[in-house]
Amino acid sequence: MQYFVQQMVNGLTLGSIYGLIAIGYTMVYGIIGMINFAHGDIFMLGAFVALIVFLTLTAMFYSVPVVVALLVMMVVAMLMTSLYNWTIEKVAYRPLRGSFRLAPLITAIGMSIALSNFVQVTQGPRNKPIPPMVSTVYNVGGISISLKQIIIVIVTVSLLALFWYLVNKTSLGRAQRACEQDRKMAALLGVDVDRTISITFIMGAALAAVAGTLFLMYYGVVAFSDGFVPGVKAFTAAVLGGIGSLPGAMLGGLLIGFIESMWSAYFSIDYKDVAAFSILAIVLIFLPSGILGRPEVEKV
């Protein structure tokens, strides 16, 4: 039982990170109906920005309080990745918005290849390790919970609260939901669609940057190729939860996190990704539009 709860805690941590990335996928999909393949690499960029900021901080000041360091890393990473995602949307997706469906998918894949190789070229192909930032571990009834895990869950929950407020209570969120339902009608009613879409990309990137910072803090290492696997898993999570649905993305992320940690704990660590992907296929056979997704009604 203790072991099970321990794995639950690990799964929760992992799931939070996946969920944060998945929200970016699902929001972009909801609003313009495209799979933003470059989102995984935006996450990786976020982790790299956090790494560079961390190194700058340690080089400039002898010792920085962890909380301050984490906050600065997160804020700078959010700003930088937002700028990246904003530029990418403007350059690579916006001109193709009226075009056929696969065109933006291909530019997104191209951007993903370009981004990861850009980081490889400019920062080198090696793994980049940092010394552990937080190493406190608490023992609660035989279950070890590290401070890192607590930080991840707290940051995720508070961000989700903020995010929920933004989407549900502000005029910006209302514009976003309007664009999601009917872009043309929203434009006719005076919603600046282009601006709303840009802001959606910025929000998605900011969440991915936080996920990247947390990833760096949790694992203590990042490489240029680290965007792909978490990206694919987060996208899987978004689809599992029902793409286009925000609670679905978080739920899917947590599910993927649990499946992974349980499978590695009880069966084999080698096949954890196979398990996650197989469960995705099985769920989709029975629920073709995900767990919380609205079934697509096609009118003839």
Place this chain on the structure above:
Amino acid sequence: MANIAQATREASATPFQRGIKEALYAGAISFGLFFLFIGLRTDQNIRNELILVPRWGLLAIVVGLVMLGRFVYVAYGQPFMARQKIVNVASGLLPDSVATRFFKLPYFIASLVVVGLLMVFAGSLDGIFGPALAGYMRFFRALAIIYALASVMFYFRAFIQAHFSALGIGVLVAYPIVVVVALTLISGSMAGGFQGSLKWVDNFGIQILIYVMLAWGLNIVVGLAGLLDLGYVAFYAVGAYAYALLATQLGWSFWILLPVAGIMAAFWGVMLGFPVLRLRGDYLAIVTLAFGEIIRLVLINWREVTNGAAGISGIPKVSFFGLISFNVSDPNYIAKVFGIAQSGAYYKIFLYYLILGLALLTAFVTIRLRRMPVGRAWEALREDEIACRSLGINTTTTKLTAFATGAMFGGFAGSFFAARQGFVSPESFVFLESAIILAIVVLGGMGSLVGIAVAAAVMIGGTEILREMEFLKAVFGSDFTPELYRMLLFGMAMVIVMLWKPRGFVGSREPTAFLHERKSVSSSFTKEGHG
């Protein structure tokens, strides 16, 4: 109102002023994007700790280049393109197109002279100019050759367009012979000619043709049936491992295993097809992606059978139907049979024709299938699934046959790949490969075989050419490796080509079924990838 006011202000500004403004914006944005990544480099010091190395000079150069590029585009590029569309009042004609201005007889003659001169002095270039300048001279020569060839093609463009397929096949069949003959003339010996042709036949010819074949295979699934498949490389992997395992364990020949690999891949295509029958659009995409990853992860982790990440080596070579072998130790080795000098190039040339044959088989089957009921059912499925079902087409079998046929050609290509490399490992079957193949299909203009072949040649050939850019070392210093930038440029090229031609290189379709007469339709009338 605000928009209108802004529009008039924009129009009143001269292109030069607008260029300056846009360049400043671009500079600010690119500075923001690059200052952490190019301005600082994370490096390891002696104690294995990460440190930051500043590179402000490089950052300034990159930002400056971005600003310059944006300025030239806005101040001169855009007005130029606008002028191209305005009719001259006096003559009533549009200005000469860029191509006719670029390809003129005097320029053509000049390029021939340059090529001739540099060819004659090819041997003494290093002596005259020194090694650094000689590199530039060789590059200049290559450019002149390309320009001369392009001029010839431009002059005969109507003829080429009319007979593109026949000419294309003719060029492909003649390619290795031309390369060997040309290099024999340059190096002055047969052996030198064959040795030199290795690189051209293998890196360019075979490499491009493998992608052409894969893209044509995927085209059946994506271009014809409209099912978005992001895990096509899985079938490639199944074919490669089927040949690798059965050939090394049982010692079967390639010619038996080629159909076996195709059948196994087709079987896996059906296996994938079953669960995804009910899925649409992007759900289909993610499940196929997951399927591709599952196959790769199983290949990595099932060490007892696949030898894990280390891969399988020592895969036997293909023989010419058992009659002529390409193993030096065999009694029927090609050099012994014909009594000629030994060379690795014979095998490569044989492989080239083999993959050319396989690719043409794929094209032939695709063209014939499109005229058969099943091919028409695929295209109907792509256009409208509900209408398709209402008219009594069995969508289940239609989708499954599309997956199986596409997968089969992937399997053929895979077994060829294993035979060519002599080594397979899961590294060769990553998602990136699926993405590249899909990109080629889309860039070629989905469903158009010619367009796909052109896209494969441009994208794969273009990145391979980067390996040849040794002279760039003279410009950027000796530790500059152009290969490193290969995938970066590939990704950017994908974006740029897509923005430039969102419908792909060949943007029109010839319908397979028609009333009275066959008319090309713009491909914006066809729907794609809507599973």
